Amino acid sequence: xxxxxxxxxxxxxxxxxxxxxxxxxxxxxxxxxxxxxxxxxxxxxxxxxxxxxxxxxxxxxxxxxxxxxxxxxxxxxxxxxxxxxxxxxxxxxxxxxxxxxxxxxxxxxxxxxxxxxxxxxxxxxxxxxxxxxxxxxxxxxxxxxxxxxxxxxxxxxxxxxxxxxxxxxxxxxxxxxxxxxxxxxxxxxxxxxxxxxxxxxxxxxxxxxxxxxxxxx
Numbered sequence: 001x002x003x004x005x006x007x008x009x010x011x012x013x014x015x016x017x018x019x020x021x022x023x024x025x026x027x028x029x030x031x032x033x034x035x036x037x038x039x040x041x042x043x044x045x046x047x048x049x050x051x052x053x054x055x056x057x058x059x060x061x062x063x064x065x066x067x068x069x070x071x072x073x074x075x076x077x078x079x080x081x082x083x084x085x086x087x088x089x090x091x092x093x094x095x096x097x098x099x100x101x102x103x104x105x106x107x108x109x110x111x112x113x114x115x116x117x118x119x120x121x122x123x124x125x126x127x128x129x130x131x132x133x134x135x136x137x138x139x140x141x142x143x144x145x146x147x148x149x150x151x152x153x154x155x156x157x158x159x160x161x162x163x164x165x166x167x168x169x170x171x172x173x174x175x176x177x178x179x180x181x182x183x184x185x186x187x188x189x190x191x192x193x194x195x196x197x198x199x200x201x202x203x204x205x206x207x208x209x210x211x212x213x214x215x216x217x
Contacts, residue, residue, distance in 0.1 A: 001099045002160075002182060005110035005117050005133070007175040008192045009092050014120050015053075015112050018076050022060050025072075029059055047153065054146035062144030069145075073116065081123025088124055091213040092173060092192045100128070104170065108133040109160065109182065111152040134159045154181040173212070177201035 006013045023030040036059065039052035061069060080087050099106050110117050114135030122129040136151040151159050156179070157167070167185035174183055175194045180202065183189045189206055191199060193213045202208060 001096075001104050001106045002169050002172040002186065003092070003096055003106065003108050004174040004176065004179055004182075004192075005108050005112055005121075005135075007089075008173055009089055009096065009108065010120065010124065011087050011089060013112070014080075015116055017080075018073065018116065019056055019060055021076055022072065026060070032059055053150065057138065058141070058144035058146050060144070062142070064144075073119065077116075077119045077123050080120060084124045089193060089213060093125065095173070095190075095212060097128075099171075100131075106131060107160070107163075107165065109151070109156045110135045111150065111156075111178075112136060113138055114151075132163075134163060153178055156182045157185060177205075180205055 003009055023033060033056060036052065036055050039055055096106055108117070108121065108131060110133065112135050114133060114137060117133050117135045121131065121133060134151065134156070136147060137149040138145045139148040140146075149155070149159075160166070169186040171188040171190060172179070172183045172186035173190045173192050175192050175198060177198050183202065183206055188209045189202075190210045190212055191202060191208055194202065194211065199208075199211070
């Protein structure tokens with residue numbers, strides 16, 4: 001059983017939220033980020049999304065030591081972890097628990113940086129902290145952190161293969177058309193609170209077996 005993370009189990013984008021919070025704390029970095037705004041349209045496709053993601057991450061982290069970054073990340077995760085009801089998408093988490101109770105193997109597959117996803121999942125759902133998470137990887141380049149492996153689109157299947165997990169999978173849960181490859185690799189496709197645009201894109205490409213927690217808008 002495969003579960004996407006951001007937008008499927010947890011509301012919003014955990015890494016983007018951290019970056020926004022950090023830019024708010026560092027005005028000159030926020031000002032410099034305006035120069036990167038032309039890169040934002042690249043976020044719309046999984047093949048190019050790593051470019052703006054790496055650029056903003058590098059700008060935020062250049063010249064900063066790991067100890068300070070770790071401390072600020074821990075503080076950010078603690079703030080979110082204090083309000084699990086606000087951040088968790090309850091029907092999806094409940095379904096995940098049901099799979100585990102039935103003895104199913106469950107893996108979270110995310111485009112978020114793996115360390116951040118692991119920290120946030122542990123803070124929000126501590127009793128399931130050992131659940132395996134497969135995510136993106138970062139490394140230092142030219143004094144700041146950039147993407148080494150952006151775990152999105154078809155790359156999710158490549159990451160799963162490296163972990164010894166191969167399709168067909170019993171079920172896949174997601175909210176985004178960027179996960180079409182992952183969804184197509186599953187016998188059962190479940191959308192979690194998709195917006196209308198994402199739902200249409202996915203349903204044009206695949207048979208959807210269930211929509212969990214449909215939006216009312």
